[in-house]
Amino acid sequence: MRYELPPKKKISTSKKLKYTTIAIAIIAIFFVTFTQININWERIFSDRTINNFSRVIPQLFSPDWSTFGKVMEKMVETVFIAYAGALMASIIAVPMAFLAARNMFRFRIISSLGKWLLDAVRAFPELVFAIIFVATVGPGPFAGVLAIAINSTGMLGKLYSEVIESIDMKVVEAMEANGANKTQVFFYGILPQVIPEFLSYAIYRFEVDVRASSVLGIVGAGGIGFLITIAVANRNWDEVGMILLVIIIVVTIIDYISSFIRKRLV
Amino acid sequence: MMNEKQMKEKVQPKSITSPDLKRKTTLVFIVVAALYLYSTYKTESTLPEFIKSFPRMIEMFGGFFPPNLEYVSRVIPALVETFYMAIIATTISTLLTIPFCLLAARNINTNKITNQITRFFLNIIRTIPDIILAVVFVGVFGIGAFPGIIALIFFSLGILAKLLSDTLETIDMQPLDAMRASGANSLQTIWYGVVPQILPQFVSFSLYVFEINIRASVVLGLVGAGGIGLLLDQQLKWFRYDNVMMLIIVIFFVVVIIEYISSKIREAIV
Numbered sequence: 001m002r003y004e005l006p007p008k009k010k011i012s013t014s015k016k017l018k019y020t021t022i023a024i025a026i027i028a029i030f031f032v033t034f035t036q037i038n039i040n041w042e043r044i045f046s047d048r049t050i051n052n053f054s055r056v057i058p059q060l061f062s063p064d065w066s067t068f069g070k071v072m073e074k075m076v077e078t079v080f081i082a083y084a085g086a087l088m089a090s091i092i093a094v095p096m097a098f099l100a101a102r103n104m105f106r107f108r109i110i111s112s113l114g115k116w117l118l119d120a121v122r123a124f125p126e127l128v129f130a131i132i133f134v135a136t137v138g139p140g141p142f143a144g145v146l147a148i149a150i151n152s153t154g155m156l157g158k159l160y161s162e163v164i165e166s167i168d169m170k171v172v173e174a175m176e177a178n179g180a181n182k183t184q185v186f187f188y189g190i191l192p193q194v195i196p197e198f199l200s201y202a203i204y205r206f207e208v209d210v211r212a213s214s215v216l217g218i219v220g221a222g223g224i225g226f227l228i229t230i231a232v233a234n235r236n237w238d239e240v241g242m243i244l245l246v247i248i249i250v251v252t253i254i255d256y257i258s259s260f261i262r263k264r265l266v
Numbered sequence: 267m268m269n270e271k272q273m274k275e276k277v278q279p280k281s282i283t284s285p286d287l288k289r290k291t292t293l294v295f296i297v298v299a300a301l302y303l304y305s306t307y308k309t310e311s312t313l314p315e316f317i318k319s320f321p322r323m324i325e326m327f328g329g330f331f332p333p334n335l336e337y338v339s340r341v342i343p344a345l346v347e348t349f350y351m352a353i354i355a356t357t358i359s360t361l362l363t364i365p366f367c368l369l370a371a372r373n374i375n376t377n378k379i380t381n382q383i384t385r386f387f388l389n390i391i392r393t394i395p396d397i398i399l400a401v402v403f404v405g406v407f408g409i410g411a412f413p414g415i416i417a418l419i420f421f422s423l424g425i426l427a428k429l430l431s432d433t434l435e436t437i438d439m440q441p442l443d444a445m446r447a448s449g450a451n452s453l454q455t456i457w458y459g460v461v462p463q464i465l466p467q468f469v470s471f472s473l474y475v476f477e478i479n480i481r482a483s484v485v486l487g488l489v490g491a492g493g494i495g496l497l498l499d500q501q502l503k504w505f506r507y508d509n510v511m512m513l514i515i516v517i518f519f520v521v522v523i524i525e526y527i528s529s530k531i532r533e534a535i536v
Contacts, residue, residue: 025411030354039412052406060402080305086301123521127397128514129486131502136326137319140310147455189507215397218489222309225398232401240402243392 059237063245071227071239071246078223079250080217081141082209085148090202092153097160103169115161121154128214130221141222148209148216158222159201162192167193202261207258213266214247298461328509330514337512343496345516348493349487351411352479355418359426360472362419366427371434374460388431391424400491414491418483422475428473430464437463467534473528478522484517 011019043049098104100114126147133143172189180188219224224243231239283291304528305310307533369375369384399420403413442459487495501509 011461026508030357031351033353036346037354037411038347039411043410044407044412049407052408056402056406080308083301084305084311087298094355095310119522119525120518123480123481123518123525124514125485126497128517131488131498132326136323137315137501142311142315145306145311211393211395218397218401220337228398228401231279232405235405240321244398247398248390253390255393262353 020210064238089152093156101164139220146222333511367430370431411492
């Protein structure tokens with residue numbers, strides 16, 4: 001018995017050239033990256049690292065239960081920051097999304113401007129916003145809420161506008177043909193089509209925001225991140241372990257509840 | 267005198283939604299609003315507070331302008347380091363993700379125990395924010411780009427393996443069955459049956475993760491894990507808001523350009 005593979009497809013020269021150029025470019029990028037990056041290998045593979053490793057890791061996995069109350073209190077604050085921020089964003093994002101949706105206004109400039117604004121907001125991590133707000137409104141959960149709200153508006157506005165762009169415009173046309181005015185079209189033709197998905201996205205965003213707001217405290221914007229900074233500074237790695245455990249459990253529970261609600265919505 | 271049609275219109279209900287649904291919606295609305303009020307109270311994020319801080323905000327934004335253009339020369343090296351971190355982390359995590367996503371896909375790995383363990387492990391990685399991972403790794407390895415890269419690897423592994431195992435679960439299993447029936451071993455079925463089906467998605471997701479990594483590595487410097495965030499932290503502490511603005515502008519353009527390029531590539535391959 002002979003094993004034979006089917007003949008290979010012929011590849012044209014221009015394609016070959018294209019693939020080779022791409023391959024060379026990728027290899028060049030990797031070469032530059034791995035040779036140019038400034039990493040002090042001697043320090044990383046030193047005795048100190050091994051010492052750190054054997055001290056930090058076991059402590060991380062033996063959480064300090066005496067701090068549970070304190071950690072839980074801050075975690076609740078984290079969830080509240082996420083909730084206030086996400087709800088604010090899910091409301092502000094609605095008008096933004098209608099501005100950015102291509103099928104809502106006749107002028108392309110409006111939707112382009114709206115999209116551009118949402119993209120601009122989304123380009124920054126929420127921590128950058130948090131830093132700015134901490135500097136303006138002072139440290140505390142309020143800065144965190146503002147950061148989460150602005151960042152989520154960028155993301156939700158984009159998602160919402162995609163939902164609006166995918167609606168059935170025939171319904172809208174039919175209503176217009178029957179003499180419905182703009183308000184009627186909006187409330188009976190557009191809103192019923194988009195609301196379930198809007199809600200679903202808003203709940204999903206809350207899920208994401210809980211995770212995001214757990215780090216805001218690192219720059220002083222409230223929530224559980226604040227405890228992390230202090231615990232790390234004091235080298236209380238068992239407390240960091242406790243914080244990680246609480247974050248993992250709370251985030252998992254919220255993910256579970258939110259996916260349950262979302263399944264029922266859409 | 268009313269005819270039959272008018273009679274019918276009279277008895278029609280005023281609203282198209284049932285009273286039951288209305289009651290439920292109102293209840294949900296009240297709960298959501300009450301929770302909101304409570305959380306604004308808890309987080310002190312009330313409107314008066316916001317208005318009170320308004321002058322301070324305007325004053326600060328005044329400090330942002332004009333951005334210090336000369337600062338670019340300091341930004342570029344840090345930016346390049348951010349790039350290096352994202353490239354290395356993305357490469358390593360795309361390689362690492364292959365065994366993980368195969369193990370996590372229910373249709374490829376039919377062994378329930380290893381499947382559940384992998385999924386559990388990936389779920390846990392995904393719940394830990396990248397910057398907390400960076401904090402821990404900075405604690406272990408000291409300050410520098412290396413702990414940042416390790417944090418990004420973990421972080422992107424969680425996302426990539428999840429996305430890919432979901433894609434794997436949707437592939438057409440019939441070619442695989444045919445291959446097994448004609449005597450191919452599991453490595454051969456994966457190479458000739460699975461890989462061609464998911465390669466476009468694999469590349470697309472890797473680019474997507476690269477994008478996320480660029481964005482994530484911007485802030486890793488805040489906790490001492492290298493990249494552009496380090497400068498951001500420094501300049502804010504020194505109240506050099508004109509430099510901060512320059513940094514923000516650079517970050518903005520880089521993210522937008524990367525997003526544009528990678529979306530173009532993704533469109534071309536999928």
